Amino acid sequence: MSAPEQHPAISRIRAALQNVSFTSGTTAVSEEALNLFYRANATDTQANVLNLAKATPEQLHGLISACDAAPFGRGNQTVMDDTYRKALKLELAQFAMPFELSQTGILTKIQNDLVDPSVAIRRGIRAEPYKLNIYDKGSFFKAHKDTPRDTSMFGSLVIIFPTEHEGGNLLLTEGDEQWDFDAPTLLQQATAPSVAWVAFYSTVVHEVLPVISGARVTLTYNLYFKSVDNSSETACSPNSKFVAIQDSLRELVDEYEDGH
Incomplete structure (x- = not known):
C-alpha cells in the first residue's frame, strides 16, 4: 500500500480543498x-448565416466586416483603446443563434463548482447573454477584471465556438496562481461538434492572448445570483468538490481495509 502522504487520493483531496475561482470544459452540441x-x-433586413463548426475564411471575413470595434470598461467609463484591447463585437440585436445554454448542462456545472454548497440550495444562478x-489575427485583450453590471452579478461565462483559430x-x-485555458486545443480534440467554455468570478484577472491565425468567436454571458427564496428551497446536485473528496476518502478507506 502506498504511504498516505504519497497516495494519489491525497493529492486529489488537496486539490479539491483549494479555493477554485473558475470552472471550464467542453460540451457537445448539435451542429x-x-x-x-x-x-x-442595424438597418439591414436580410440575415446572413454561417455555421461556426465549419465556417470558411470567406464566411468569417463577412462576419468580421459586419462587426464594430469592441470597447471595454475602465472604472465607470466605457472606452476605446486598441493598445489595450483589439477586438470586434456584435450587439445582441444584430444576431441570433439556436444555441440554448440551458440545454447544455453548463449552468449546472457552474452552480456546483463555483457556488458555495451551503448557499446553492437556497440560491440559484442565471445567465444573461451579453x-x-x-x-481575428492580431487581436488581444490585456489583463483586466470584468465590471459587474449589478450587485447580484458574480462572474462571467465565455463560450468559445469551434471556428478554426490558433x-x-x-x-x-x-x-500567485495562473491558469491557461487553451480552447483551440480542446476543440481540436473533440470528436463531435462542441463548444469550449470557461466561467469565473468577477474578482479573477484574465486576458486574451493574441490570436495568431484564424478567428476566435465567443459569446459572453453575465452570471447573476437569483434572489434568495427561503420558502421554496430546492435540492441541487452534489457539489463536485464534495464528491471528489468523498470518492478519494472511500478509496483510501478501501485500500486500508484491504491491507489490514
Whole structure:
C-alpha cells in the first residue's frame, strides 16, 4: 500500500480543498446549434448565416466586416483603446443563434463548482447573454477584471465556438496562481461538434492572448445570483468538490481495509 502522504487520493483531496475561482470544459452540441444568423448592419433586413463548426475564411471575413470595434470598461467609463484591447463585437440585436445554454448542462456545472454548497440550495444562478466577440489575427485583450453590471452579478461565462483559430488562449490569474485555458486545443480534440467554455468570478484577472491565425468567436454571458427564496428551497446536485473528496476518502478507506 502506498504511504498516505504519497497516495494519489491525497493529492486529489488537496486539490479539491483549494479555493477554485473558475470552472471550464467542453460540451457537445448539435451542429444546428452552431448556426449564426447576423445582419451586416442595424438597418439591414436580410440575415446572413454561417455555421461556426465549419465556417470558411470567406464566411468569417463577412462576419468580421459586419462587426464594430469592441470597447471595454475602465472604472465607470466605457472606452476605446486598441493598445489595450483589439477586438470586434456584435450587439445582441444584430444576431441570433439556436444555441440554448440551458440545454447544455453548463449552468449546472457552474452552480456546483463555483457556488458555495451551503448557499446553492437556497440560491440559484442565471445567465444573461451579453455580446458576441470576434478576435481575428492580431487581436488581444490585456489583463483586466470584468465590471459587474449589478450587485447580484458574480462572474462571467465565455463560450468559445469551434471556428478554426490558433492562439487567443484565456489566461486566468488570482494571487500567485495562473491558469491557461487553451480552447483551440480542446476543440481540436473533440470528436463531435462542441463548444469550449470557461466561467469565473468577477474578482479573477484574465486576458486574451493574441490570436495568431484564424478567428476566435465567443459569446459572453453575465452570471447573476437569483434572489434568495427561503420558502421554496430546492435540492441541487452534489457539489463536485464534495464528491471528489468523498470518492478519494472511500478509496483510501478501501485500500486500508484491504491491507489490514
